[in-house]
Amino acid sequence: MINEHCSQSTSLRVLLVGDARMAFPVAKALNQAGHWVFAGVSTSSNYLEWSRHVAASFRHSPLEPGTDEALPVILDWLDRTPVDVIQPVSEAGSRFITRHRAAFEARARLIMPEAETVETCMNKTRMFELCETLGVALAPHRRVRDMTGLHAAAAAIGYPLIVKPAVVDAELFERKALIIADAGQLAVAMPSWPEIHPELIVQKYVAGPRHSVIFSADQGRLLGAVEIKAARTHEYDGTGYTTYGVTVEPTHLVREGVEKLVAHLAYSSTGCAQFIVCPTSGEVTFMEINPRVSLGRISECAGLPHSVWGLKLATNQAITAPADPWAVYRRGVRYVWTKGDLTLLGKQVKRGQVRPGEALRRLTQIGVDAAQCVHAIFDPLDPLPALGAYSNILIKRWRRRPEYRPDWTPVSRVPTPEPVRSDPDWTHSSARG
Template identity: 35%
Template sequence: MKKSKGAYALLLGNYRPTAIIARELRARGYRVAVGLDGFERGAELSRHVDRFWCHPPLDEDGPAFAHALSELLARRGDIRLIVPVAENYVRFFAEEDVALPASVTALMVAPELVTTCLDKLRMMSLAEDVGVPLAPFAEVRDQPELIGEAERIGFPLVIRSVSSTHRLFGEKAITVADRAGLDRVLPHWPEGHRALLLQRRASGLRHNLYFAARAGRIDQLLHVEIARTDRLDGAGLAVEGATVATDPDLGRYTAALVAALGYSGIGCAQFLVDAASGETSFLEINPRFAGNHAIPAACGLGLTERLLDLCLDPASSADGPPAPFRSLRYCWIAGDLLGAKVAWRQGRISALEAVGWLGRMVRARWRAKLDVGFDWRDPLPGLANILDVLPGIGKLTRMRLSRPGLLPKRSF
């Protein structure tokens, strides 16, 4: 295990796992800086973060961000590690021709693996080839093909963009129950989408298998069952769940996919499992730090450390035996609050149903050993996330992002 000598690690994509990764890199001797751009944000307040970087948001102006990064790296010779945390930054470093200085390492899965895993159609085809079960699917490129394939696959139907970072009507995916629902939601081909991915909706709970692998062989694996998400339909982000003993079938499916990809690095394989019928459907592999990275971190998988050792020395061997299983219930208060607020504001739930949602949130917090967005040892990032989603209060706490001079840290 190599230790840094006080060089900087720059974390890009300021959201839930960023403060945890900062803590883990500080333990390896790095000083840590974080970019302010991100979804949930808050890591800029972590006691493990030394500096922040205010830069052009990647999604708003990619060329401006690339230019700003190039200027920063030319000016700061003490930056030795670039860590793309959020998916849009991972995709940027995988797909764009980013010329990093020879002294700077990108802490991420190899670009060719990232592009493969984020190609949903390619991954679904790979799953079929290696015998991993999944619901019927098709790629469509125009309205007549959409209608024809929807009738062939059958309803209910999940529809998403072929690009994992391109939203469909602001959503990662939409679900239609029948042909009438399809005609209502998509009477015409959506503007700005070259293709859509259709898949018959599978039922059941979502299961995440976090892993670390080298040359297609898994050396760390953790199975997490998601009990509830921030969406009424079970899509969206997990807000409650628990670790479970690894299911042999899901473990075997994950190993088959990792082997077929020749995967080296960290990732999270996702499946839907119907407990009543036993039917399983592969969803995807996320080739990056997961949003709930706090769970494998709390269970001792050492994913950050393993990825760091791999990136700094690809020929090195895995460090240490697999982590023993740890039973752990988790929740995410900030995500639960935001889910309830959005559902109520959009008219999807009544005031009484919102109260019931908050009751489930309190029960989840009472039962959980871990809040994936809040750490008592480093409370400010999680507290900021919670306050940011509260009506009225959030407007005030988010001022730190538009007025960086309010932050109690120095900028780059």
Template identity: 30%
Template sequence: MSGEKAIIVASDEAFQTKLGEWPDGQRGLLIQRKVNGPRHNLYFAAHKGNLIRLCEARITRTDRPDGTGLAVDGETVVPDPARTAYLQAIAADLSYTGIGCAQFLVDPNTGESWFLEINPRVAGNHAVPEAAGLGLGPLSISLARGEVAQGPLFIGKPGLRYAWSYGDLSRVKRLWQKPNRASIRTIVSAVIESLNTALRADIHMTWCWSDPMPTLTLYGRLLTRGRNLVATEGDT
């Protein structure tokens, strides 16, 4: 909505201001009480309603300052028993067979978990569960063919830091853009933060030393758009 995955408002008046006009094709809204805390992704595979593989990741930073948006910095962690039980209950109720990603918001003070969604696609974060050893790609095909035998729950490797540097640099570009350009100090801080995240990461979402061209192509497009933005502003 309005180019965002979610919008956060404190009142009906703020909602009306933020929304503007009702988006074309939007049939309804999902409204949830605000919860402060990081988002946790549970990547999983299930067979006939039983979890067979699981990896939990805590998102420490996104490409939006309010914590919505897409993850640019995160870390795999030991799966929380309560969230694992919630996910198992959902999978059982759906008789779920396949791979997926369930998302929760977690209160850092109480540890309470608040369910956001369950999605049958892992999308751009596929590299995270793969690096953690889940092998969801080949497994999804086996599940679709009915070839997977039930076994003990496999837990992915915790402690892996990951980064999405392309999204991080896109965030820097948005900070630079008018009419709401951030201060130079904020922009420089964002660049340093992005570099620090990239250098510490064990996993990169869009970079592979053995196959660098897709990432270089993406960065080339970003740099071209950045040069065009600077040139356009120079003409105004």
């Protein structure tokens, strides 16, 4: 394991943007490394503001479903409380920062890849073309723009197949993707074209778990990577967010694909590359690269200090990385998002999709995993956020609604000094003012 904690010579002020489970390991790692962590939170927050690793927080409107109502509040807070670095910690946060990148870059460094890299990664069509050029494992696919093209692609590729948006993190009928078994199911699942999508991707369905590679890279040089197999997700068909995962030995085609893509993109920052690996045939297919932090809890516990590395990359600090970026992490580290497991089981029981005996068996397994695995949110030394998340149904009515107040003054456990610069050439809006 590489220990980057407490190696910083200066304490930086970091703002986390986005309400997501990914925020908790980032806040913990950066706070333990000696930095001040601040958070913008909304009523959909997983109680990040209750974490002992967050020095102060402020409220804003939810970033979902992609609105910009929170922008004036966040910018006003930044102007009143300067920070050194800003990091998006959710899908919505990443999209939000990307839409207003210039405004945020004028106020602080960003822990995310360059704008061109983000744009490429967010476009699945371009990434699929890149995979074909570089020889990265990819199942047969077609791009379609209407129902005629959809049915033609289905006939050419054959069933089962998967239909998904051409944009990373977008949804199709409130799902990440649609797994289609036959023509009858296609007619039911997609009776008409979803006007919100100018283009969709139809691809051969490869049966198997999703393998996510959490990585850090500097100008295309891979610094460290962790491969995680998702054994369960919060959707019954394997799509959706990981609820149970385990770190595994690198899969050859996955490792090769990540290295080729990271090098070609000259990727700098942290990220998450996703593949599907069939456990019987060994077939592998690329899914996407999310240019943001993801599955941070398990990767941090497995030995990849990607939160600290992301901060160092953003502030031009040196990183001592191993010769083999795949050799640093522990195999067999298990991760669980218990609330996601329980939510899915509850929905299936309510709909009559699970028999009582099977429900009891799964509930028992969820309990065993909860006692033995690394948790998405729960930390015995920082328990309040998890208590809030599980008791939300009882206390959410008392949660203060966000409101924009131009005269708002932050209440913090720490003073508000001028930000500490990580290099003498970094200009900041407040310094220029």
